[in-house]
Amino acid sequence: MKSTWLRGLLSSSLSACFATSLLLAPLQAAHAGTNPADPNKVLRFVFVAQETGFDPAITRDLYSAIIVQSVFETLYTYDYMARPAKLVPLTAAALPEVSDDGKTYTIRLKKGIYFADDPVFGGKKRELTMADYVYSYKRIFDPKLSSPHTWLFEGKIEGLDELAAQAKKTGNMDYDTNIPGLELVDKYTLRIHLKQPDFNLGMILAHEPTSAVAREVVDKYGDAQHMVMAHPVGTGPYILSNWVRGSRMTLTANPVFRGSIWDFKAGTDPEDQKIVAELKGKPMPQIGRIEIKVMEEDQSRLLAFQKDELDLAEIQGPLAPQVISNGKLKPEFANKGIQLSRTTDPEISYPYWNMQDPVVGGFSKEKIALRRAIAMAYNVREEIKVVWNDEAIPLDYPIPPGIVGYDPDYKSSIQYDPDVANALLDKFGYKIGSDGYRTLPNGKPLIITYSAYTNSLGQQQSEMWKKTFDRIHIRMGSDLKLFPDILKAEKECKLQSRTAPWIADFPDGDNFMQLFYGPNTHQNNNGCVAIPEYDKLYAQTQRMPAGPERDALYHKMVRILEVYTPSIPGYARYRNMLAQPRVIGYKKHPILHAEWMYFDIDKTK
Incomplete structure (x- = not known):
């Protein structure tokens, strides 16, 4: 017997993440294939670091993900206005129907959704079907891709791990092989069969690596590893019409996008009520063109915003005192109609040490003592004050505020x-x-290298960490790299130490506890940690809904991390987004990266 989504998920903690009925998403379809965006409405935006590419199965940095989320679509997304984050359908017709045992999900697709026009489709309209999602989910497991996102489905979907194992043996993924876990009931209906209940599956299906990619596009434009990093073709509201790597990108409205009607609800917050009054009933998206620059230096971004060269810009901690006082805009900005959307990011910026490194890695007592000593010499509050101008909060726990599983009382x-x-x-x-x-116990020189970005912020962090190492008489080597180079070296376990930021992919503690799970090495486990006791408990939490029982195991897991000290939690930063007066209805979302399909701009200003 099949139950509805809410009957299938009995965990009370999920009420913060999922809709309370089987209504369609608040953005209802407008007219199929008639994108309402106005080409004369232009939004100018800025990235604070370089992008890496736009293949959903490969991309793992925030800035590339912003483009991916604009071009591609997942089955689900999040309500623009709801706090805490609430799951709603995107291309799916409704939230999933879940079997009573929580192991079978039936998902129905909206009809009449089309991929953006591309020569690969031979001049014909190419409709999105559930087969595209099945192909995309299998693609994450293609060994040629070496996707950093296999952890999303690993050990969960019947037959998928086995298909991947066969592909590793043969060197070729057989996409035409049917597997029991991904059952195509018909063109618009997918039934997912799980090996065990997964209480986060709905949120995983809203995460951009699970976006629908057309097989024809990969066959035509894929490189030797089957990656399509430079030619994204999706069903989303925008297309990437121009890209100068590491410099600028242009998104333009996808002409065949179906359009939507803005119909979100507000709570008691007057600012939210104002947004609803301004946008309710408007066809979306309204903005026809997004122009994005890459500007890594803080001062350059602020100057560009002040000169009205940007409509929306992130002002990080180093610049905050010039714009913000006590969490609010200074009068000289507020009097000009500048808007501030300020949130505590659902993130951790956590220092880690490479557990595979011959100097700082390993489980011998002297290696554990070395890492623990460095951790005790690190003054997180000093870094927050000096580097981030108090625009962050220290963390004792690796799950940040705003995420299910966060414990504010943990010490x-x-x-x-x-x-x-x-x-x-x-x-x-x-x-x-x-x-x-200091020297190593064997008398040889002891040097520990700290890696950071090449910009002024990275230099400040390096200087702060040199003070940390000086406190305990350890010589520090400084290693400044470009953002994409850091991500590549990190994935290959080639960095010795770094402060890595991780912002939530979905609003559940699992998204943070997986950062230290052994099998996720070369994916999101940046410190290349493999602690058997931790891994065993993590696997156990995968079978549990959010709640006190899972929280108790999380506490044990965090204590294990403290014993071996492969990392420490660090801090969560405030995100300060400045918007020009012409921007209408912008509100920074805790999970969504690209909100421009939900707000408007007054082109007359």
Whole structure:
């Protein structure tokens, strides 16, 4: 017997993430194939770091994901206005029907959704079907791709892991092989059969790596590894019409996009009520062109915004005092009609040490002592004050505020105490030489390299970490790299230490606890951690809904991380988004990356 989505998911904690009825998404379809966007409405935006490419199965950085989310579509998305985040259908006709045992999901697709026009389709309209999603899910497991997102479905869907194992043996993924876990009931109906209940599956199907990609596009434009990083073709509201790598991108309205009617609801917040009054009933998207520049230097972004060269810009901590006082815009900005959308990002920026590195990695007592001493010498509050101008909050727990599973009362066993850190290094044989720096227990020089971005922010972080290492008499090597190079080296376990930011893909603690799961090495496990006790508990949490029982296991897992110290939680930053007066109805969403299909711009201003 099949139950509705809500009857199938009994966990009360999910009520914050899912809709309370089987109504369609608040953005109802307008007229099929008639994108209402006005080509004369232009939004100028800025990236604070370089993009890497636009293949949903490969992309893992925030800035590329913004483009992916604009061009491609997942089955589900999030309500633009709801806080906490609430799941709603996107290309799906409704939220899933879930079997009573929680292992079978039946999902129906809206009809009449088309991919953007592209020569690969031979001049014909190419309709989206459930077969495209099945192909895209299998593609994440194609060994030629080495996708960093296999963890989303790994061990979950019947037959998918086995298909991937066969592909590794033969060197070729057989996309035409039917597997029991991805049952195409008909052209518009997909039934997913799970090996065990997955209480996060709906949110996973809203994450951009699960976007629908057309097989013809991959066959035509894919490289030797079957990646399509430079020619994205999706069903979303925009197309990538221009790209100068690492410099600028242009999105223009997809002419065949079906359009939607803005029909979100507001709570008691007056600002939300104002947004609803301004936008309710409008066909969406309204903005016909998005012009994006890459500007890595903070001061350059602020100057460009002040000169009215940008409509929307992120102002990070180093610049915040010039614009914000006590969390609000300074009068000289507010009096000009500038708008501020300020949130605490659902993120952790966490220092880690490469557990495969011969100097800082490993599980011997002296290696654990070394990492723990560095962690105790790190003054997170000083970094927040000096580097981020108090535009962040310190974390004791690896799940940040706003995410299911966050514990505001948790206290880490690792606290700032450089005296104890020095005593610990003394005890385990890291002696201070005549030059004032410590050596390894075997007497060889001890140098630990910290990697950061090449911009001024990265330089500030490096200077702060040099102070950390100086407190405990360890010589630090500085390694400044471009953003894409850091991501590549990190995935290959080639960085020794770094502060890695991770912003939520979906609003559940699993998205953060997976960062330290052994099998996710070369995916999102940047520190290349593999702790058997932790991995066993993590696998156990995968079979549990959010709630006190899972929280108890999370606490045990965090204590294990503290014992071995492969990383420490760090901090979560405030996100300050400035909007010019002409921007109508903008509100930064905690999960969505690209909100421009939900707000408007007054082209007369």
